[in-house]
Amino acid sequence: MVPEEAKKILHDSATKGDVATFQTLVQQDPFLVDQVSFARARNLLHIAAASGYVEIVKIVLYVAPDEMRWWVDDQGMNPVHIAAMKGHVQILEELLQHDLSPAMERLHRGQTVLHLCVKHGQLQTLRLLLEKLGDLVRAKDDDGETILHLAVRYNQIEMVRYLVESNKIEKLTDNSMGKTPLDILRESSQHTTTFSETEGLLLRLSDQPFLHVFREITGTTMVVVALIAAMAFQAAVNPPGGVWQDDTSSHMAGKAVMASSHPKLYKLFSRANTTAFVSSLLVILLVAFRTPTNASLFVMLIWYTTLVSMASIGVSYRASSIMTNPIETQTPGQIVAMVVSVFVGIVVLVAVYIYMMLLYSMWKRLKQQHEDVTIADRIFRLFYQFQRIIERVVVN
Incomplete structure (x- = not known):
């Protein structure tokens, strides 16, 4: 002793x-x-x-x-x-x-030495450990949280910046509650001085930094969009004023009464109704359109069945509109052009998204090579500022 x-x-x-x-x-x-x-x-x-x-x-x-x-x-x-x-x-x-x-x-509740560095704000020791233990960066504790989750939770902006800009972490992951570091950030106070920068950094790791906003539309908004689609479909099947019940020399049974009594107004109604139906269907499609990677066969079956269902209701809508529209008011070319223009708009948005992601890849490559990234960095920051504005408009 x-x-x-x-x-x-x-x-x-x-x-x-x-x-x-x-x-x-x-x-x-x-x-x-x-x-x-x-x-x-x-x-x-x-x-x-x-x-x-x-x-x-x-x-x-x-x-x-x-x-x-x-x-x-x-x-x-x-x-x-x-x-x-x-x-x-x-x-x-x-x-x-x-x-x-x-x-x-491992430490208490499965935390690693990296979690410990983040909790105590020790960036230099974190850097050293990641050089020696690179694979440990993806380790999760018993709550399913990585060091990025923890850095966001403790408002360690320097840690977040290092992990993102050094490409130590490549994508956002969920914890055991199904929340990413971005979700944790947005649940916290948004009035902190570091919120905007932290959000911009985390958005770089998002699997779809632009289109992800559509997947975050609230349940209430989805109910409204579905209601619009249902109302538009009902209006196509049973237009205002109803349909003629019998055949005469001036009209046919099943055709819209409004088309005969107010032809100009009916054309406006038909176009607006079709626009409402197609656009609401597209919003639902954008929200639901996520390839179910790592999903079970049952989940994939439900997902593809949903797509078939949406395509079928589109065909049903078109058949109903043809049935109720008199021949003289049917303008299939205009309807097709309107639908095509909506899809073209989506294609343009995707093209812009891809182009900006290419810029981002160039920015990361220059960053890794320690070259001048001033111009690319500014473009990238402008892109994410624009994205944040769009996101707030859509979600709120």
Whole structure:
């Protein structure tokens, strides 16, 4: 058993960086190093790693290079965790010089040493660890959260910027609650000074930075869009004023009465009704149109059945409109042109999206090569400012 006096001298010399005294004690009795323990079940390497004295750490590692690194305190942390939490880069390099395994040990609730760096705002130790443990960046804790989730939750803008701009994280992932870091950000206060920049950074990782806004339309909005489609369909089948019940020399049974009594007004009504139906159908399609990757066969079957159903209601709508429209008011060319123009608009939006993503790829490549990215960066930022405006208009 180590005498209390020797134990106190060891502790004081390690915490104060008194290398001479510490080295003298260790030389007199090398077994002191791995025999002594302190409060919170910490050993000398814990104490030295927390204090930040590299020379003390080197002495301890020289005397007991293996077992000291694996020793965990009452919080489940080994000396590597302590050094990372305290931001001691040089000590961390010493501890990981010959063995990276202690850095892979999980903490409470499955958190990694990277989670610990983020929680305590230690960007420099995070950088070092990611250089040595790159694959650990995707690790999730027991709540399914990556270090990006945690960086957003703790408002660590420097961490978020580093993870995104250095391409350490390639895409947003869901935690166990189905929320991405972007979802967590938007649930927090949007009045912070870093909100706008953090949002712009996270949008770069979105799988579809522009079209994703359509998938975030609220349930209430979807109900309204579906109601518009249903009303438009009903109006096509049973137009205002009803339909003629019998055949005469001036009209045919089943044709719209309004087309005979107010032909100009009926043409306007028909075009507006068709526009409402097609546009609402397109909104529903945009919201639902997500290829179900990694989905079960049952889910894929439901998804494709939905698409078939939507196509069928379009055909039904067209058949109903032909049935109720008199021959003299039927303008299929105009209807086709209107539908085509809507699709052309969608194609143009997709083309712009692809072009901007190409610009973004160029920007990332230049960033990695440390070249001048001023122009590309400005274009990219303008694009995301425009996207945020569109998103707020659509969602709100």
